[in-house]
Amino acid sequence: MNTKYIDLINQTFDFPQEEFSIHENNLHFHDIDLMKLMKEYGSPLKFTYLPKISENINKVKKWFQFAIGKRGYKGKYYYSYCTKSSHFQPVLNEALKNDIHIETSSAFDIDIVEELKEKGKIKDDTYVICNGFKRAQYIENIARLINKGHQNCIPIIDNYEEISLLSDAIEGNFKVGIRIASEEEPKFEFYTSRLGIGYKNIVPFYESQIRDNEKVELKMLHFFINTGIRDNAYYWNELVKCLKVYVRLKKVCPSLDSLNIGGGFPIKNSLAFDYDYQYMIDEIINQINIACQEADVPVPDIFTEFGSFTVGESGGAIYEILYQKQQNDREKWNMIDSSFITTLPDTWAINRRFIMLPLNRWNDEYERILLGGLTCDSDDYYNSEQHMNAIYLPKYKKDKPLYIGFFNIGAYQETIGGYGGLQHCLIPHPKHLLIDLDKKGKQTIKLFSEQQKSKDMLKILGYECN
Incomplete structure (x- = not known):
C-alpha cells in the first residue's frame, strides 16, 4: 500500500519538476538543499533566488521574438x-x-x-x-x-x-x-x-x-x-x-x-x-x-x-511545524513558527495560493491537516477552505521535526506585510537570504536582513529603547 508522502506526490503530479527534486528524502529547490539552508540559518526563513528573475525575463523575450518572427x-x-x-x-x-x-x-x-x-x-x-x-x-x-x-x-x-x-x-x-x-x-x-x-x-x-x-x-x-x-x-x-x-x-x-x-x-x-x-x-x-x-x-x-512574473517565482519561505493541535475528531492544526498574516499576507488577504511542500520526511506516512499561524487572529491560517486542495503533509511526530516551504512568493509579500515596520501581533519578520550563482555556477548565499528585533518595533511605537 502506497502511504508515503512521496507516493502521494508521484501519484498526483508529474514529479520531479524543473525546480523541485528530492535528494536523500529532502526537498531541493533549484538545486538548493533547503534542509541544509535551514540548519545553517534557522527557521523561520525567507530567501530570494536571484537567477530566476533573469531566467523569466529572458523566457518572455524569446517568446515574443519567436511570435514576432512567426507573424512577420x-x-x-x-x-x-x-x-x-x-x-x-x-x-x-x-x-x-x-x-x-x-x-x-x-x-x-x-x-x-x-x-x-x-x-x-x-x-x-x-x-x-x-x-x-x-x-x-x-x-x-x-x-x-x-x-x-x-x-x-x-x-x-x-x-x-x-x-x-x-x-x-x-x-x-x-x-x-x-x-x-x-x-x-x-x-x-x-x-x-x-x-x-x-x-x-x-x-x-x-x-x-x-x-x-x-x-x-x-x-x-x-x-x-x-x-x-x-x-x-x-x-x-x-x-x-x-x-x-x-x-x-x-x-x-x-x-x-x-x-x-x-x-x-x-x-x-x-x-x-x-x-x-x-x-x-x-x-x-x-x-x-x-x-x-x-x-x-x-x-x-x-x-x-x-511584475509578479518577473520576481514571483524567485521567492520562498521556510517554517517549522512547532506543534499539532487536535481540535475535534476531524481537524488537526499544524502550527508554524511564524504568522501568515506577517510573512505571507496574500494567503489570507486575497486567498492567493502558493506551492507548499515539506522539506523533509518525504518517505513518511502522510495526513490531512490545517496550517495555523502564531497570532491570536482567526484569519492567520492556510487551509483547504481558503484554497482549492486539501493540505497533506507527513504525519506530525514530536520527536521528528517537520519543516515546510512556501514557494513562488517573491512578489508583493514584503511590501504588503510591512517589511521593516510594525507586524501584526508584533510577530517579527524573519531572516532573509539572497541566493545567487557566481561566474562558475556555484551557489552563493548572502544575508540580506536579520530577523526583526523587538527594539525595532518598540522604537516605531514610541517606546524608549536602550
Missing part, C-alpha cells in the same frame, strides 16, 4: 518591470542586467530610478513608464527626471487634469501615454476600472488636450486587465476593444507608435500548473497584426509590464 510583425518589443512587485535593490539590480525598462507607480519610485541611474543601472535610453494617479509630489518628481534630460520618461495619463499639471512642471517638450479604463469582468463589484480614461473618451481627450499642445507628444496607449492575461472570452474581447481604440487614435495622431498591454502573466501556484505562454503571446501578436492590417495603420511597438 513589423514592430519592436520592450520588456518593462513593474517595480511595485518588489522594490528591493538586489531585485532591481538583477532585473536590470537584462536590458529592460521600468514601470513606476508613485512618487518615491522616481527617487529609486534616479539613484539607479546615478549608479549606471538605468541608462539614458531606458524607458521609465509612470503609471498611477498623479498628485503633486509624483508630478514634481516626474518633471525633475524629464527636466534633467531623461526623454524616455513617459507619464501615463490617468485623469483629465494631469496634462496641465505636467505641462506646468516640465520645462520643455515631453511624451505621454493614455491609459484605457478597461471594463471589468461581470463578477466584479464595479463595471469599469477606476484607472485611466474610458474607451469612448480617449479620442475626444486627445483632440481637446493633446493635439494642439505643442509641448506634448502622445506616444503610447496603455491597456491592462486586472484579472491578467488569460485565454478566455473576456480577455480577447477587451483586447479587441483596445485595438479598435488604438487604430482610431492612430489615424488622428501620427506620433502614436506604442501599445502597452500591461502585465498579468500568471505564475506557477501548483505542481499541476499549466499555462501556454507562447500561445498567448503568439495570439496577442496575431490579433494586433490583424486589427492594424484591416485598418491600414502601422503596427505599434509593444510594451509589457510584468
Whole structure:
C-alpha cells in the first residue's frame, strides 16, 4: 500500500519538476538543499533566488521574438518591470542586467530610478513608464527626471487634469501615454476600472488636450486587465476593444507608435500548473497584426509590464511545524513558527495560493491537516477552505521535526506585510537570504536582513529603547 508522502506526490503530479527534486528524502529547490539552508540559518526563513528573475525575463523575450518572427510583425518589443512587485535593490539590480525598462507607480519610485541611474543601472535610453494617479509630489518628481534630460520618461495619463499639471512642471517638450479604463469582468463589484480614461473618451481627450499642445507628444496607449492575461472570452474581447481604440487614435495622431498591454502573466501556484505562454503571446501578436492590417495603420511597438512574473517565482519561505493541535475528531492544526498574516499576507488577504511542500520526511506516512499561524487572529491560517486542495503533509511526530516551504512568493509579500515596520501581533519578520550563482555556477548565499528585533518595533511605537 502506497502511504508515503512521496507516493502521494508521484501519484498526483508529474514529479520531479524543473525546480523541485528530492535528494536523500529532502526537498531541493533549484538545486538548493533547503534542509541544509535551514540548519545553517534557522527557521523561520525567507530567501530570494536571484537567477530566476533573469531566467523569466529572458523566457518572455524569446517568446515574443519567436511570435514576432512567426507573424512577420513589423514592430519592436520592450520588456518593462513593474517595480511595485518588489522594490528591493538586489531585485532591481538583477532585473536590470537584462536590458529592460521600468514601470513606476508613485512618487518615491522616481527617487529609486534616479539613484539607479546615478549608479549606471538605468541608462539614458531606458524607458521609465509612470503609471498611477498623479498628485503633486509624483508630478514634481516626474518633471525633475524629464527636466534633467531623461526623454524616455513617459507619464501615463490617468485623469483629465494631469496634462496641465505636467505641462506646468516640465520645462520643455515631453511624451505621454493614455491609459484605457478597461471594463471589468461581470463578477466584479464595479463595471469599469477606476484607472485611466474610458474607451469612448480617449479620442475626444486627445483632440481637446493633446493635439494642439505643442509641448506634448502622445506616444503610447496603455491597456491592462486586472484579472491578467488569460485565454478566455473576456480577455480577447477587451483586447479587441483596445485595438479598435488604438487604430482610431492612430489615424488622428501620427506620433502614436506604442501599445502597452500591461502585465498579468500568471505564475506557477501548483505542481499541476499549466499555462501556454507562447500561445498567448503568439495570439496577442496575431490579433494586433490583424486589427492594424484591416485598418491600414502601422503596427505599434509593444510594451509589457510584468511584475509578479518577473520576481514571483524567485521567492520562498521556510517554517517549522512547532506543534499539532487536535481540535475535534476531524481537524488537526499544524502550527508554524511564524504568522501568515506577517510573512505571507496574500494567503489570507486575497486567498492567493502558493506551492507548499515539506522539506523533509518525504518517505513518511502522510495526513490531512490545517496550517495555523502564531497570532491570536482567526484569519492567520492556510487551509483547504481558503484554497482549492486539501493540505497533506507527513504525519506530525514530536520527536521528528517537520519543516515546510512556501514557494513562488517573491512578489508583493514584503511590501504588503510591512517589511521593516510594525507586524501584526508584533510577530517579527524573519531572516532573509539572497541566493545567487557566481561566474562558475556555484551557489552563493548572502544575508540580506536579520530577523526583526523587538527594539525595532518598540522604537516605531514610541517606546524608549536602550
